[in-house]
Amino acid sequence: MQLLEFQAKELFREYGINLLESISSTNIEEGRKHAKQLGYPFVIKIQVPVGGRGKAGGIQKCQNDDEFELKYPQVMDLTIKGEKARAILLEKMADIKKELYLSLFLNRSKRCYTIIASAEGGVEIESVKNQIIKEVGLGDVSDEVAKEVAKEMGLQGKTADGFIDTLKKLSKLTIEKEAELAEINPLAIMQDDTVMALDGKFVTDDNSNFRHPELQKYQEKTEIEEQAEKSGFSLVELDGDIAVVGNGAGLVMSTLDMLSDNGGKPACFLDVGGGATTESVYEALTLISKIKRVKGILVNLYGGIVKTTVVAEAFLKAYEDNLIDLPVFARLKGTESDKAKKMLEGSRTKIYSSVEEAINAAVMGKKK
Amino acid sequence: MTDIFGLLKGKPEDPDYKKKGVIVQGITGAYGSLHAHNMIAYGTNVVAGVTPGKGGQKFEDSVPIYNTMQEAVNATNAKISIVFVPAKFFLAAAKEALEAGIKLLVAIPEHVPIRDTMEALDLANKKGAVIIGPNTPGIMIPELIKIGIMPAMPFKAGNVAVLSKSGTLLYEISDALTNSGFGQSITIGIGGDPINGTRLIDAFEMVKDIPTLEGLVIVGEIGGDSEEMLAQKIIDSGFKKPAVAYIAGRAAPKEKRMGHAGAIVMGTYGSAESKVSMFNKANIPVAKRPAEVPVLLAGKIEKSD
Numbered sequence: 001m002q003l004l005e006f007q008a009k010e011l012f013r014e015y016g017i018n019l020l021e022s023i024s025s026t027n028i029e030e031g032r033k034h035a036k037q038l039g040y041p042f043v044i045k046i047q048v049p050v051g052g053r054g055k056a057g058g059i060q061k062c063q064n065d066d067e068f069e070l071k072y073p074q075v076m077d078l079t080i081k082g083e084k085a086r087a088i089l090l091e092k093m094a095d096i097k098k099e100l101y102l103s104l105f106l107n108r109s110k111r112c113y114t115i116i117a118s119a120e121g122g123v124e125i126e127s128v129k130n131q132i133i134k135e136v137g138l139g140d141v142s143d144e145v146a147k148e149v150a151k152e153m154g155l156q157g158k159t160a161d162g163f164i165d166t167l168k169k170l171s172k173l174t175i176e177k178e179a180e181l182a183e184i185n186p187l188a189i190m191q192d193d194t195v196m197a198l199d200g201k202f203v204t205d206d207n208s209n210f211r212h213p214e215l216q217k218y219q220e221k222t223e224i225e226e227q228a229e230k231s232g233f234s235l236v237e238l239d240g241d242i243a244v245v246g247n248g249a250g251l252v253m254s255t256l257d258m259l260s261d262n263g264g265k266p267a268c269f270l271d272v273g274g275g276a277t278t279e280s281v282y283e284a285l286t287l288i289s290k291i292k293r294v295k296g297i298l299v300n301l302y303g304g305i306v307k308t309t310v311v312a313e314a315f316l317k318a319y320e321d322n323l324i325d326l327p328v329f330a331r332l333k334g335t336e337s338d339k340a341k342k343m344l345e346g347s348r349t350k351i352y353s354s355v356e357e358a359i360n361a362a363v364m365g366k367k368k
Numbered sequence: 369m370t371d372i373f374g375l376l377k378g379k380p381e382d383p384d385y386k387k388k389g390v391i392v393q394g395i396t397g398a399y400g401s402l403h404a405h406n407m408i409a410y411g412t413n414v415v416a417g418v419t420p421g422k423g424g425q426k427f428e429d430s431v432p433i434y435n436t437m438q439e440a441v442n443a444t445n446a447k448i449s450i451v452f453v454p455a456k457f458f459l460a461a462a463k464e465a466l467e468a469g470i471k472l473l474v475a476i477p478e479h480v481p482i483r484d485t486m487e488a489l490d491l492a493n494k495k496g497a498v499i500i501g502p503n504t505p506g507i508m509i510p511e512l513i514k515i516g517i518m519p520a521m522p523f524k525a526g527n528v529a530v531l532s533k534s535g536t537l538l539y540e541i542s543d544a545l546t547n548s549g550f551g552q553s554i555t556i557g558i559g560g561d562p563i564n565g566t567r568l569i570d571a572f573e574m575v576k577d578i579p580t581l582e583g584l585v586i587v588g589e590i591g592g593d594s595e596e597m598l599a600q601k602i603i604d605s606g607f608k609k610p611a612v613a614y615i616a617g618r619a620a621p622k623e624k625r626m627g628h629a630g631a632i633v634m635g636t637y638g639s640a641e642s643k644v645s646m647f648n649k650a651n652i653p654v655a656k657r658p659a660e661v662p663v664l665l666a667g668k669i670e671k672s673d
Contacts, residue, residue: 002623050623051635106482108562108592108630109569111489126636138486178483180562181634205562207629208481210456234627249560249627250534250589253616258657260619269620271627302536302543303519333543356657 001204004047006089007218008182008200015173017166017184018196022091028072034090035068044068046075047087049220051124051201056080061093082239086220094198099186100153100163101128103201104139104170106180113139113174115167119153122186141171162195163187177215178208224290231283233272240265242362243288246300247276255300255355264363267294276301281314282323289324296327296366300355303334308351312340315349329362331355370498372554372574375447375472376513389415389446390515391470393437393453393461395427399476400452403517404431407450410514416440437461437468450474450506450515458502459484466495474515475501475565479629485563492565499565503628504557505535516557526551528665529575531568532587533558533630537616540658541587548662553578560628562591568598576607583610583665586652590617591630591638599646610668613647614655615640 003011006024013019023034024047035042046058053059058078060071076085101121107114115134116125132152134145146167150160166187174182183201190196204215221229228235234249244259244266246252252271259266268291272280281299288294301311311332318324328349332340341351352358378385390407394400395417404427408414416434417427423435434440437449449470453461455477465473466488473492475485480502492499500507506516510523518535522543528550532538538557545552556571558564566574568586575581584607588595595615602611618640620626622633633639644654653668655661 106562109567109594109597111486111563111567124635138483138490178481180482203634205482205629206625207455207479207561208483211481234625236621236624236626238621246536248534248536249631250532250537250587250616251540253534253589253620253626253631254537254540254614254658256620257616257618261656266619269626302540333540354659356659 001206001209001215001219002049003202003204003218004049004086005045005200006047006087008202009197011173011177011202012197012200015169017169018162018194020092020094020196020198022089024087024089026087028076031072031088031090032068035065038090038092040064041093043091043093044071044075045089045091046078046080046085047089048080048083048085050081050083053080094188094196095191096188097191097193098189100189101125101185102167102170102187103181103183103185104136104141104174104179105183107135110135112137115141115145115149117149117153119155125183125185136171139171139175141167143168158193159189159195162193166195166197177212178205179203180205224287228270228287231280231287233270233284233287235271235287236269237291238266238268239293240267241293241295242366243267243270243291243294243297244300245270245272245284245288245297247272247302251300251302255298255359258355259298259359259362262359262363264298264359267291276303276311278310278314278317281311282317285314285318285324294326296329296362297324298358298362299328299330299332300358301330301332301334303332308332308334308337308340309343312343312349315344316347319347326367327365329358329365331358369573370570373578376507376509384413386512387413388448388513389413389444391415391437391440391444391446391449392417393449393451393465395419395431395433395452396422397452401427403452406520407514410520412513412515415444415446437464437470441468441470447471448474448515450476452476455479455481455502459488462488462499463491466491466497471497473497473499473565474506475499475504475559476506476517478503478560480561482561482563485561485565489563489565500556501559501561501565503561504559505538507554507556509554510552518555518557522546523555524551527553527580527582528585529553529578529581529583530555530585530587531558531571531575532556533560533589533628534587534616537587537614537658541585541614541661544659545585545662545665548666550583550662550665553581558594560589560630562630564594568594569601572598572601576605581609583612583669585661585665586611586613588613588615588643589628589631590615590620590626590640591628591632593637593642595643596646599650599652602650602652608672610665610672611652612655612661612664612668613652614658614661615643
């Protein structure tokens with residue numbers, strides 16, 4: 001899961017990484033209390049799970065009550081890259097000498113953790129210059145390696161000590177919480193040469209969630225996504241109007257691509273897993289019936305051993321139970337497909353022999 | 369470098385040539401027993417199963433079940449195992465297999481924590497063993513040996529190697545290849561996880577020198593940079609056989625995991641554009657749809673003739 005800045009900072013604080021004083025809130029009443037506690041000046045920071053907040057106006061300086069009353073609601077109402085504010089963080093203003101970049105990141109192709117550090121931080125990672133890159137196996141950073149990185153960055157004295165300390169703590173945090181990415185950007189050198197994390201990005205391995213009940217509170221899922229997970233499906237909500245269902249992540253992605261190529265807009269990505277049964281397809285239709293914007297359902301099932309008649313039963317049952325009144329455009333690869341086609345004659349489900357035909361039909365024939 | 373055909377098939381002088389023994393870890397579970405049955409039906413020589421506490425029993429009245437991998441390996445001398453245990457027990461099962469001398473471990477479970485995969489891989493490296501997966505459909509030489517969960521129907525023996533991150537796309541594309549007259553010499557499921565025991569580049573190393581190889585099909589998806597690394601490797605190695613790629617996830621939103629743990633674009637890392645442009649650089653055409661793969665491959669083969 002991907003943590004918001006204030007959540008990442010909660011973990012940073014727990015692990016002793018230096019931070020400015022900050023408090024998060026979800027409404028202006030709470031925010032006012034925090035403003036008093038914190039005292040002006042401070043920065044109002046939108047909490048969204050995407051980058052580019054500053055450019056979008058999601059980070060605002062605030063000097064007094066009047067500015068607070070104006071800017072807090074403004075920032076709260078922003079939508080950045082389609083993401084609405086989850087919370088607002090008020091953070092003390094910093095007197096910065098220099099901005100560094102530091103991250104520990106799972107390098108998938110090298111199959112090890114990698115330190116990326118630079119003395120020129122504060123910009124997005126793609127633009128960070130003079131990157132120092134060190135591979136560190138399962139993520140454990142020794143004193144030696146930490147010192148080496150600090151030296152290569154040209155840090156000295158108190159700043160070097162602060163950097164080494166932060167890197168070691170970030171390494172411990174990454175290992176213990178099983179992160180795929182732990183990023184501090186910028187890591188600031190303050191006027192007194194101490195080092196502080198001004199921002200934080202933290203992405204954990206979802207497959208290790210069962211070992212981390214303490215992180216459960218950071219899990220953010222829509223109600224439908226949560227229900228899908230309970231059924232053993234994976235579902236991603238999208239903003240179009242044709243629901244895309246299939247078995248296997250690759251096949252559903254591929255169907256999504258082809259639908260988009262043909263001018264369709266997917267409403268969701270729903271992978272029911274390797275097999276397909278009457279129950280699993282019925283359950284998938286139940287989930288889709290809860291997404292209001294859906295105007296048609298595109299089904300792409302590749303079942304080597306799946307009987308398509310079994311899947312056809314699920315569609316028939318869904319209409320019988322008034323679960324859906326939407327047209328279904330299905331491509332079912334498997335056995336007994338002639339029989340399945342017969343079963344569905346006269347229903348609102350049409351079976352096609354190729355996915356291309358099913359997609360064209362879905363784009364043309366969705367509910368108006 | 370791994371001699372994958374040596375492991376899966378052996379040499380004519382081997383007593384177990386073309387019938388290499390396979391041990392099924394978790395053979396009594398619902399999933400394990402279904403696929404053990406299907407593998408046996410395909411002709412795979414399943415020599416033993418392992419389920420703690422069920423030692424001494426037999427699977428379908430013929431395959432002996434042992435309590436531990438060590439016992440199973442001692443009794444059968446098998447070098448291959450396939451793991452069907454739940455994800456949280458994968459690391460323990462993998463360690464047991466590798467310590468017992470398994471040289472090829474096919475890891476079926478989905479949702480294995482990354483750290484567990486990395487630890488298993490660390491041990492495999494020390495033991496000179498290969499892990500395929502996790503979250504893989506498996507590996508097969510069509511009409512000879514199937515170690516995985518793939519249906520038999522899409523595959524036919526032939527001379528095209530297929531490497532795929534996705535399971536169902538592997539079936540879909542192999543099916544399309546078979547229907548166009550392209551049988552497969554080997555198909556390798558890389559798996560949909562962020563960390564793969566056998567990466568695309570490793571799988572490429574396994575197949576690139578097959579003397580009868582007529583073509584290579586790469587089925588990738590968004591996430592990570594293993595497709596980019598493979599494209600670079602193909603450029604550097606001077607591999608000249610016809611190759612075609614397919615990449616799933618062009619229309620997927622950024623920062624969202626699309627079903628597979630590994631299928632996520634972070635910033636620009638893992639984007640479809642990056643993969644497509646690297647394949648273009650390597651002069652490997654990228655199909656827009658699965659059905660286009662055999663068409664592009666036929667075109668490449670014609671040109672190379």
